Amino acid sequence: MKMEHIERPELLIIGGGPAGLSAAIVASNHGVRTLLVDEGVKLGGQLVKQTHKFFGDEEFYASKRGFEIADILVDEVKRSPNVLTLTQTSVIGIYEDAVGVYDRTKEKVFSILPGYILVAAGASERFLSFPGNDLPGIYGAGAVQTLVNQYGVLPGKRFLIVGSGNIGLILAYQLYQAGADVVAIVEITDRIGGYEVHAAKVKRLGIPVLTNHTLVRAIGQERVRGAVIAKVDEHYSPIPSTERELVVDVICLAVGLVPSVELVMQAGAELIYVNELGGYVPRRDFRMRTTVDNLFVAGDLAGIEEATTAMIEGKIAALTIVEELRNLDLSEEIERLQKKLSIFRSGPTSEKVRRGLEKMGIHYEGVSFQNVKQTPGLEHKLKPVIECFQPIPCNPCETSCPTGAIVVGDNINNPPKIDYEKCTGCGICAISCPGLAIFMIQEDYTGNRSLIGVPYEFLPLPQKGDVVLALDRDGNIVSNAVVEKVIKSKNLTNLVYISIDRDLAHSVRQIVMPESKPASYVCRCEDVTVEDVMRAIDAGFTDYEELRRYLRIGMGPCGGRTCSSLALNLLTRKTGRSPYELRPQISRPPIFPVPFASLKGGEEDEG
Amino acid sequence: MRDKSIVIIGGGIIGASIAYHLAIMGAKNVVLFEKNYVSSGATGRCGGGIRQQWSARGNVRLAMRSVRKFETFKQELGWDIEYRQGGYLLLAYTEEEAESFENNVKMQREEGLHVEILTPESIKRRFPYVNTTGVLLGTFCPTDGHANPHLANFAYIQRARELGVEVYTHTEVTVVETSSNRVTGIQTKRGYLKCDVLVNASGAWSKDVANMAGSDLPTESYRHQILVTEPVENFMTPLIMSFSKNFYIRQTLHGSFLMGQGDPDEKPGINYRTTLRFEKEIATKLTTVLPFLRNMRIVRHWSGHYNMSPDAQPIIGRDRNVENLFHAVGFSGHGFMLAPAVGEALAEMILTGKTSHIDLSDFDMNRFERKLVKEKNVV
Ligand SMILES: Cc1cc2nc3c(=O)[nH]c(=O)nc-3n(C[C@H](O)[C@H](O)[C@H](O)COP(=O)(O)OP(=O)(O)OC[C@H]3O[C@@H](n4cnc5c(N)ncnc54)[C@H](O)[C@@H]3O)c2cc1C
Ligand SMILES: Cc1cc2nc3c(=O)[nH]c(=O)nc-3n(C[C@H](O)[C@H](O)[C@H](O)COP(=O)(O)OP(=O)(O)OC[C@H]3O[C@@H](n4cnc5c(N)ncnc54)[C@H](O)[C@@H]3O)c2cc1C
Ligand code: SF4
Ligand code: SF4
Numbered sequence: 001m002k003m004e005h006i007e008r009p010e011l012l013i014i015g016g017g018p019a020g021l022s023a024a025i026v027a028s029n030h031g032v033r034t035l036l037v038d039e040g041v042k043l044g045g046q047l048v049k050q051t052h053k054f055f056g057d058e059e060f061y062a063s064k065r066g067f068e069i070a071d072i073l074v075d076e077v078k079r080s081p082n083v084l085t086l087t088q089t090s091v092i093g094i095y096e097d098a099v100g101v102y103d104r105t106k107e108k109v110f111s112i113l114p115g116y117i118l119v120a121a122g123a124s125e126r127f128l129s130f131p132g133n134d135l136p137g138i139y140g141a142g143a144v145q146t147l148v149n150q151y152g153v154l155p156g157k158r159f160l161i162v163g164s165g166n167i168g169l170i171l172a173y174q175l176y177q178a179g180a181d182v183v184a185i186v187e188i189t190d191r192i193g194g195y196e197v198h199a200a201k202v203k204r205l206g207i208p209v210l211t212n213h214t215l216v217r218a219i220g221q222e223r224v225r226g227a228v229i230a231k232v233d234e235h236y237s238p239i240p241s242t243e244r245e246l247v248v249d250v251i252c253l254a255v256g257l258v259p260s261v262e263l264v265m266q267a268g269a270e271l272i273y274v275n276e277l278g279g280y281v282p283r284r285d286f287r288m289r290t291t292v293d294n295l296f297v298a299g300d301l302a303g304i305e306e307a308t309t310a311m312i313e314g315k316i317a318a319l320t321i322v323e324e325l326r327n328l329d330l331s332e333e334i335e336r337l338q339k340k341l342s343i344f345r346s347g348p349t350s351e352k353v354r355r356g357l358e359k360m361g362i363h364y365e366g367v368s369f370q371n372v373k374q375t376p377g378l379e380h381k382l383k384p385v386i387e388c389f390q391p392i393p394c395n396p397c398e399t400s401c402p403t404g405a406i407v408v409g410d411n412i413n414n415p416p417k418i419d420y421e422k423c424t425g426c427g428i429c430a431i432s433c434p435g436l437a438i439f440m441i442q443e444d445y446t447g448n449r450s451l452i453g454v455p456y457e458f459l460p461l462p463q464k465g466d467v468v469l470a471l472d473r474d475g476n477i478v479s480n481a482v483v484e485k486v487i488k489s490k491n492l493t494n495l496v497y498i499s500i501d502r503d504l505a506h507s508v509r510q511i512v513m514p515e516s517k518p519a520s521y522v523c524r525c526e527d528v529t530v531e532d533v534m535r536a537i538d539a540g541f542t543d544y545e546e547l548r549r550y551l552r553i554g555m556g557p558c559g560g561r562t563c564s565s566l567a568l569n570l571l572t573r574k575t576g577r578s579p580y581e582l583r584p585q586i587s588r589p590p591i592f593p594v595p596f597a598s599l600k601g602g603e604e605d606e607g
Numbered sequence: 608m609r610d611k612s613i614v615i616i617g618g619g620i621i622g623a624s625i626a627y628h629l630a631i632m633g634a635k636n637v638v639l640f641e642k643n644y645v646s647s648g649a650t651g652r653c654g655g656g657i658r659q660q661w662s663a664r665g666n667v668r669l670a671m672r673s674v675r676k677f678e679t680f681k682q683e684l685g686w687d688i689e690y691r692q693g694g695y696l697l698l699a700y701t702e703e704e705a706e707s708f709e710n711n712v713k714m715q716r717e718e719g720l721h722v723e724i725l726t727p728e729s730i731k732r733r734f735p736y737v738n739t740t741g742v743l744l745g746t747f748c749p750t751d752g753h754a755n756p757h758l759a760n761f762a763y764i765q766r767a768r769e770l771g772v773e774v775y776t777h778t779e780v781t782v783v784e785t786s787s788n789r790v791t792g793i794q795t796k797r798g799y800l801k802c803d804v805l806v807n808a809s810g811a812w813s814k815d816v817a818n819m820a821g822s823d824l825p826t827e828s829y830r831h832q833i834l835v836t837e838p839v840e841n842f843m844t845p846l847i848m849s850f851s852k853n854f855y856i857r858q859t860l861h862g863s864f865l866m867g868q869g870d871p872d873e874k875p876g877i878n879y880r881t882t883l884r885f886e887k888e889i890a891t892k893l894t895t896v897l898p899f900l901r902n903m904r905i906v907r908h909w910s911g912h913y914n915m916s917p918d919a920q921p922i923i924g925r926d927r928n929v930e931n932l933f934h935a936v937g938f939s940g941h942g943f944m945l946a947p948a949v950g951e952a953l954a955e956m957i958l959t960g961k962t963s964h965i966d967l968s969d970f971d972m973n974r975f976e977r978k979l980v981k982e983k984n985v986v
Pocket of ligand 2: 940
């Protein structure tokens with residue numbers, strides 16, 4: 001009975017984070033023979049590491065701490081008769097003939113033949129290339145969280161954190177709580193990435209968040225003894241004269257998460273590049289089904305988001321699978337959950353996720369977010385879009401507008417309102433706004449291209465006809481763009497008009513000139529440096545797969561998890577081709593190295 | 608002939624070698640189309656083994672000529688393709704196999720190839736990491752070897768480009784236009800191109816291309832899987848292979864071990880997925896023959912395709928129906944090693960009507976009307 005349950009479950013769930021656990025509870029409550037495998041020692045995924053209180057929805061344990069939520073979910077799973085859980089067990093591949101699973105305690109690979117698969121494997125951390133990035137003492141933020149919050153071990157005394165998203169901010173707070181010194185958080189863009197409240201918390205502790213700064217190199221021979229940081233210029237390149245040394249023994253990289261799509265890719269599901277969701281993600285429908293019929297996804301793997309949404313997505317996927325297995329109609333419950341998701345995603349902080357899902361044809365309505373989409377029928381018109389939502393005492397937009405189209409009103413703290421009837425599209429407001437929060441947009445420009453006017457304060461100024469890189473609100477390169485015209489202004493805020501794919505009209509908010517940013521290792525398994533990649537691109541290897549094979553990028557034991565996105569990024573910067581045109585590195589099993597002995601058949605086992 | 612427009616379909620090692628050889632022989636008007644990227648087909652997925660120990664005489668000659676060319680590859684093209692002559696050690700496990708090995712060696716020696724016959728004891732002495740249990744004899748040819756297929760493929764393409772060949776990647780040939788048994792032009796998404804000669808070097812898609820040109824080929828494509836370990840210190844110089852046990856394994860210069868086997872149950876067709884069964888079978892079999900593998904770790908496993916003719920030998924030469932169509936296809940598991948000689952011979956054939964080193968008549972497509980000599984030394 002147990003063997004059968006393991007070898008032929010009706011539903012195999014890969015990953016025991018909030019998404020996988022929630023799905024397991026739903027499936028087992030409906031009597032579905034479910035097997036949940038997770039490679040960690042404890043179930044709970046990212047939650048186990050979180051000691052802070054969660055935002056979100058009451059039904060989904062808001063204001064409980066992350067690890068407490070994990071305990072509640074795990075408890076419920078443990079009490080359920082229809083779920084078997086295997087920990088310290090990794091899925092190594094979804095093969096044509098079976099799912100390969102590696103039992104780390106017995107060091108044995110066995111096969112599973114499930115009816116349905118839900119992949120809820122979460123995300124892995126992005127890496128960075130800089131000189132010295134192969135020294136001991138450099139960690140991903142997740143690894144440090146595991147050490148500190150799960151094992152109570154501090155890997156050093158003085159920390160530098162790279163990246164000011166929520167993860168970097170929360171980690172700084174947790175390290176402080178654990179008694180470590182956080183020397184600084186460096187952030188390459190000009191603003192803090194995470195929620196203001198998280199930032200405020202960290203700032204109150206006296207931890208400096210240095211925007212427009214980057215890590216230049218790590219110092220040390222055997223291990224990290226310090227770090228050199230510097231201010232960056234408009235191309236995000238360090239300015240040498242601003243370099244300074246910090247004495248630190250740990251450098252934590254908190255530069256974002258990438259969905260762990262390897263298994264889904266191996267199963268043959270289609271991926272699409274959605275920058276807002278973390279990079280390449282599986283194409284899926286409202287019910288979380290991928291393009292492979294019996295393969296579902298949920299949680300961070302489907303798009304980097306939150307525990308709450310991961311739980312809801314897990315439930316929706318499980319309910320859909322139950323419907324099919326048991327021939328039931330559960331649409332009422334599914335709709336209720338969809339509504340929850342939709343409310344959750346309606347806020348301004350989910351704007352990015354909404355934009356991302358839109359690219360898959362999954363639409364969630366936003367509330368109180370000013371967006372040109374709210375003014376239908378104006379697609380032909382060149383008009384300003386004002387992205388200024390926080391009440392701040394400021395009104396040059398109002399005072400500069402020659403036609404009185406913009407109104408801030410009596411209280412200078414009011415966010416501006418615009419009357420498009422009165423607007424002539426002159427662009428003066430965009431040049432006047434000290435916050436660079438106004439963009440000129442004409443959605444219908446030519447064919448399927450839109451025109452965007454971006455306020456630009458750097459030199460050299462691009463010229464008409466130049467091809468530049470278009471960045472989104474987070475500074476990610478999303479496409480290349482053609483400069484259509486440049487309006488120079490005395491106040492040095494110039495307006496650069498670019499044309500881009502219409503799809504991107506609501507994403508692109510910045511441009512940079514294509515240019516290389518040399519640093520160090522791209523692939524640490526195979527010792528490939530940025531210079532190697534640049535030289536190869538110059539020699540004509542402009543196809544990612546050719547480049548990869550020429551330099552052996554991603555062929556080492558890491559399976560390309562860190563280096564492939566770095567190499568893709570270089571290729572994008574150097575050639576000006578967007579990641580939409582490039583394809584992700586093909587994932588080949590096993591997703592991490594397994595010993596031959598674990599696969600070998602023979603006397604002692606089933607073979 | 609040198610001004611005629613020659614179109615090559617396929618940017619694998621075969622198409623690339625043909626393009627390069629045409630260019631150095633002075634052809635001025637050569638265009639190569641690759642529907643994906645360079646080395647995306649079998650070439651970029653193959654084991655990179657280079658062997659002269661064949662059972663069919665034609666293959667021995669072709670392979671020997673290729674080895675001459677691999678030996679001078681670096682001087683000629685200026686690319687280091689990690690070529691290494693560490694030999695091939697073939698292991699015989701049955702009486703029948705041992706006997707046929709002895710016959711093969713006789714024929715191979717007639718062709719001037721230096722091959723040794725080794726007893727299990729001498730195998731043990733020379734290659735102490737091999738478990739010789741069950742081995743009856745081995746044959747060893749020291750000039751066999753291996754190279755890095757990606758680099759070889761890129762080398763031919765880059766040199767061809769430098770010599771004036773136009774190479775278009777991500778450009779599939781979708782239509783071949785013919786008129787009274789002659790190809791007149793081809794169509795890609797970039798437009799129509801008139802051509803005087805069309806070369807089919809499309810690997811696994813050989814039959815589709817022949818059909819587009821109004822002819823046919825008796826070829827089918829079969830998936831073959833292969834895996835690689837993480838790199839370690841270099842110590843295993845020869846490629847080791849057994850037909851009856853169905854495996855081959857080599858250590859790359861980079862240090863990793865590449866290995867594969869054939870699967871008699873494989874259905875024809877294009878299939879890039881991999882099976883867990885393959886990993887288990889390979890692990891079970893090879894940890895016995897090479898016990899050191901037990902503690903090594905597999906890092907990647909992928910698949911490619913053998914393009915097979917009925918006698919497991921390539922089809923090289925002019926089409927029987929369409930006059931100005933040439934094929935270089937059906938290379939089963941040995942197209943990489945033959946590419947230098949095939950490229951040279953086919954380029955000569957196209958430009959001058961004859962070949963100077965290799966008699967291609969063994970490989971023409973009319974042979975399927977005659978009695979077949981099947982190549983037996985395949986995995
Ligand atoms: C610092 C930080 C703070 C956060 N704060 C909040 C917050 O306040 N509110 C909120 O809602 N969300 C928060 N989140 C986000 C939340 O933790 C994640 O969105 C959520 O955990 C995603 O759930 P998941 O189930 O998709 O993936 P995960 O929780 O990542 O779980 C994936 C699981 O899959 C397992 N796995 C992966 N690959 C394999 C394999 N091949 N074989 C077997 N098992 C595998 C992993 O071991 C892991 O246990 C925070 C995240 C971080 C990092
Ligand atoms: C697992 C495995 C191991 C192997 N090991 C060895 C070995 O050790 N030694 C050895 O010598 N050989 C080996 N081989 C065989 C060897 O890989 C092939 O014989 C050889 O690579 C064939 O080269 P090719 O150029 O004919 O084919 P390919 O490399 O497949 O190139 C054909 C190209 O044509 C392109 N194409 C097809 N149709 C069109 C079209 N309509 N328009 C444009 N382009 C098109 C394809 O995209 C493809 O890139 C192995 C093969 C496999 C699969
Ligand atoms: S575009 Fe011109 S008219 Fe319209 S709001 Fe701006 S300044 Fe006023
Ligand atoms: S000038 Fe800019 S920042 Fe100031 S209120 Fe107007 S839109 Fe906002």
